[in-house]
Every structure is written in C-alpha cells, then in structure tokens.
Amino acid sequence: MPLQLLKKLNYQYEVTTGLYMLEAWEKYLVNGVVCAGFSLLAYTAISSLPTQGMNFISQVSSYAAA
Numbered sequence: 001m002p003l004q005l006l007k008k009l010n011y012q013y014e015v016t017t018g019l020y021m022l023e024a025w026e027k028y029l030v031n032g033v034v035c036a037g038f039s040l041l042a043y044t045a046i047s048s049l050p051t052q053g054m055n056f057i058s059q060v061s062s063y064a065a066a
Helices: 002-017 024-065
Strands: none
Touching: none
16 A cells, blocks of 8 residues: 555656656756755755754843843
C-alpha cells in the first residue's frame, strides 16, 4: 500500500511540474536543482530563524511597553 501511495505522489509531482515530458537525465538535473534549493532554504531557516525570532520578540515587547 505505501508503495502505491509513493507512486501516486511521484506521478502527481511529475504531472504538476511538467517533468513527465523530460528525459531521465533532464529529470535528474531539474530534481537536483529543486533539492539544492530546498536544502539551502532549510539551512537558512535553521541558522537564522532563532536570531530573527528573538529580534522580533524584543521589538514587539518594546512596542508593547511604549
């Protein structure tokens, strides 16, 4: 059952993004770019989100105190 779900999700991904029209090497290239983008986004979120969150909280608290 889980294998069928993964196949369905893969099919939906390929049809939605238009990857079904590409050759295998082109799919690998596009998926590599997508994975690199998501990994950079995750790294940025993990590394800077705590600092940005604390700055936001301190600014909100200073506005609330005024």
